[in-house]
Amino acid sequence: MGPSAVNSNRVQPYRDEHLLIDFDQQAAILDAERMILTRKEYDLLALLVQHAGEIIPREALLMRVWGYGAEIRTRTLDVHVRRVRKKLGNYADQYIETIFGIGYRFQPFHAPRFFQRPSDKPAMAIWA
Numbered sequence: 001m002g003p004s005a006v007n008s009n010r011v012q013p014y015r016d017e018h019l020l021i022d023f024d025q026q027a028a029i030l031d032a033e034r035m036i037l038t039r040k041e042y043d044l045l046a047l048l049v050q051h052a053g054e055i056i057p058r059e060a061l062l063m064r065v066w067g068y069g070a071e072i073r074t075r076t077l078d079v080h081v082r083r084v085r086k087k088l089g090n091y092a093d094q095y096i097e098t099i100f101g102i103g104y105r106f107q108p109f110h111a112p113r114f115f116q117r118p119s120d121k122p123a124m125a126i127w128a
Helices: 003-008 039-050 058-066 076-095 123-127
Strands: 019-022 027-030 055-057 096-099 103-106
Touching: 019 039, 019 076, 027 039, 027 076, 039 058, 039 076, 039 103, 055 058, 058 076, 058 103, 076 096
Parallel strands: none
Antiparallel strands: 019 027, 055 103, 096 103
C-alpha cells in the first residue's frame, strides 16, 4: 500500500464549538484541554461521536467496545457512560443522551435541543 492508500483511510476529526475528537491520534479535547480518558472511555466516546445523531443500542455498544454478546448482562456500559459524562462536565447532558430502554445517542453541540436565542445576552457578560 502506498501513502495515498493510507491517507484515504483517515477519519476526519469531529469538531464543534467545545469538543474535538481526533480519531487518528485517539485524542479528545474539550475547550482546548485534552481529556484524560481510559482506553474504553475513549472507544465509547469515539463510537458515539462517529454515529452522532443516531441512537446506538446498548447491545451494539457492548459488542463494539467490549466484545460482549447480547447474553452478557452487565452495568459496565452505564458505569463508563457515567465516567465519560463526568469528564464532559457541564456539556455532559448536551452531548450524551440516554434513550431509556434502548441505548445512547451523541448530539453535536449545535443541535437545537432547547429553544434559546443567542441574542438574549452578550456572550462576554459572564466575564464582565
